[in-house]
Amino acid sequence: MDEKTTKAVGIDIGGTSIKMGLVTGRGEVLATSKVSTGALDSDGAFAKVCEGVHALAEQGGIDAGKLDAIGLDVPGVVLEDGTLTMAPNITLDLAGLTTTLREAYPQASLAVLNDANAAALGEAWLGSGNARGGTVMVTLGTGVGAGVVIGGNVIAGAHGAAGEIGHLNVEPEETETCNCGCRGCLEQYASARGLIRLYREECEADGAEPVAIAHATDALAVFEAARGGNTQAVRACERLGHYLARALAAVAVTVDPDAFVVGGGMSGGWDTFARACLAHYREVAVSACKDTPIRPASLGNDAGFLGAARRALLSL
Ligand code: BGC
Numbered sequence: 609m610d611e612k613t614t615k616a617v618g619i620d621i622g623g624t625s626i627k628m629g630l631v632t633g634r635g636e637v638l639a640t641s642k643v644s645t646g647a648l649d650s651d652g653a654f655a656k657v658c659e660g661v662h663a664l665a666e667q668g669g670i671d672a673g674k675l676d677a678i679g680l681d682v683p684g685v686v687l688e689d690g691t692l693t694m695a696p697n698i699t700l701d702l703a704g705l706t707t708t709l710r711e712a713y714p715q716a717s718l719a720v721l722n723d724a725n726a727a728a729l730g731e732a733w734l735g736s737g738n739a740r741g742g743t744v745m746v747t748l749g750t751g752v753g754a755g756v757v758i759g760g761n762v763i764a765g766a767h768g769a770a771g772e773i774g775h776l777n778v779e780p781e782e783t784e785t786c787n788c789g790c791r792g793c794l795e796q797y798a799s800a801r802g803l804i805r806l807y808r809e810e811c812e813a814d815g816a817e818p819v820a821i822a823h824a825t826d827a828l829a830v831f832e833a834a835r836g837g838n839t840q841a842v843r844a845c846e847r848l849g850h851y852l853a854r855a856l857a858a859v860a861v862t863v864d865p866d867a868f869v870v871g872g873g874m875s876g877g878w879d880t881f882a883r884a885c886l887a888h889y890r891e892v893a894v895s896a897c898k899d900t901p902i903r904p905a906s907l908g909n910d911a912g913f914l915g916a917a918r919r920a921l922l923s924l
Contacts, residue, residue, distance in 0.1 A: 615670055616677035616716075616921050617661050618913030620723060621645060622873075623683055623697040623750025624825055628660055629913035630668040633676075633921055635734045637910065638668035647699035654708035661713070677717045677924055678709060679916030681726035683751050685768045690720045693768065696775075696787035696795075697751045719920035723747065723912055724771055725762040727871055727905070728755020730915030735869075735907040742865040745905065746773065746852070748874035750825055751787075752795040752802075755915075756863055774799070778854045797851040800825035800874060806847050807833075810840035831877035845877065849884030856889055860897035871905030878904045 611633030620627040622645060630639040641664050646653060665672035682702060684695025692702040702720070709718055721729075728745035742758040752774030756763045763770045774795035775788045782792035796802050804821055807830045811818045819833045819841070833841035856868055870878060882904075890898050905911060 614676045614921060614924065615668075615674070616679060616917040617664060617675055618679045618726075618915070618917030618920070619657065619661070619681070620726065620909075620912030620916055621648065621680070621682045621698070621700070622723060622912070624873075626657070626660065627909055627913050628664050629910060629917065630664050630670070631914060631917040631921075635914065635918075637914070638670075639664050640910070640913070641667070642909075645698065648705055649699050649701040651704075651708070654705050657705065658708060658712045661709075672713065673715065675713055675716045677719070677917065677920035678713055679719045679721070679726070679913075679918065679920035680706065680709065681721050681723040681912055681916040683723045683753070685772065686720055686722050686764075687768045688764065694788065717920055717923050719916070719923050721762075721916065721919050722753065722755070722764070722768065722771075724753030724872075725755040725764065726913075726915035726919065727911040728757045728771075728869075728915065729762050729918050730907055730911035730913070731869055731871065731905050732757045732760060732915075733918045734914060735911060736903060736905055740866065742863060743867050743869055744771070744856075744859055744863055744865045745869040745871055745911075746856070747872035748798050748852075748870065749872040750800055752793075752798050752872075754859070756865070758863075773855050773859060776855045776858060778851045794851055794855045798848050798855075798874070800827040803827045803830050803844060803848050803874070803877075807841055807844035810843045810847075814840055816840050827874055827877060831880050834877075834880040842880075845880040846884040849881035849886075850888045852881070853885045853888035854892060856885075856902065857893040857897075860893050860900055864897060865900065868900060868902040869905045870902065871907070871911055873909065875904050
């Protein structure tokens with residue numbers, strides 16, 4: 609493929625928004641867009657995704673009918689044949705969406721993958737995840753996931769669930785059920801909703817009035833409060849850091865990566881939980897892996913669509 613002229617669209621479906629990017633084979637981003645996510649299980653919703661692809665292509669000055677590839681990533685477990693077997697935080701008819709995309713863009717090669725795996729691929733391609741041995745990129749957002757990249761390839765696993773660290777048990781005492789059906793999952797503490805919950809718990813324990821939280825995933829309000837020195841917010845962010853460290857220590861003895869990269873929308877608050885995470889990781893990780901670096905991702909919210917586009921481009 610001619611990397612300069614090849615064009616792909618990456619569609620990153622998150623729990624709260626759909627981010628799209630028009631990308632060349634060399635990774636140059638020609639146009640981007642973002643819309644909020646609703647239920648993706650009707651012809652009307654699928655048509656909106658196609659409208660988004662058309663608008664994006666137009667914005668980038670190309671005909672959508674000439675796109676070479678489309679990469680679609682979704683917040684759930686996807687098998688190699690594109691079947692979605694689990695999606696705890698979204699209403700999604702993946703088969704319907706991919707059929708619509710195939711019909712609308714028959715000339716384009718379509719790839720479908722997990723969102724955290726896409727973000728990891730994106731970081732490995734153009735960001736901070738390009739390690740020789742392996743990188744585990746953790747995505748903290750509406751949900752929590754990870755992509756395990758070894759030698760430039762994402763390991764999907766026998767059931768598509770490699771890297772599903774959002775559903776790693778980090779709290780055996782938990783009484784509430786995670787959206788996946790289990791209890792004590794990392795996602796219950798390190799997702800946007802999870803952090804807000806930890807914060808509310810801290811406020812309740814202290815009898816303190818919580819700061820204004822605009823919506824169910826407004827983790828930014830807690831990060832801002834922590835930065836301003838709000839005691840309960842500081843403690844909630846520290847608890848998030850501890851839980852994350854516990855999960856990373858378990859992953860370290862399974863994969864032993866060169867580095868952990870922390871991305872996703874919640875990594876915008878890295879400054880508020882990094883210290884607790886790094887310190888606790890050193891306490892609980894096995895000695896051989898104690899010095900494994902844990903660093904923030906560098907592509908921000910673009911990692912997902914870039915990785916999705918990359919996967920589609922690689923299939924050309
Ligand atoms: C899902 C993962 C996904 C992650 C991030 C988790 O709840 O199980 O498949 O990668 O959220 O969206």
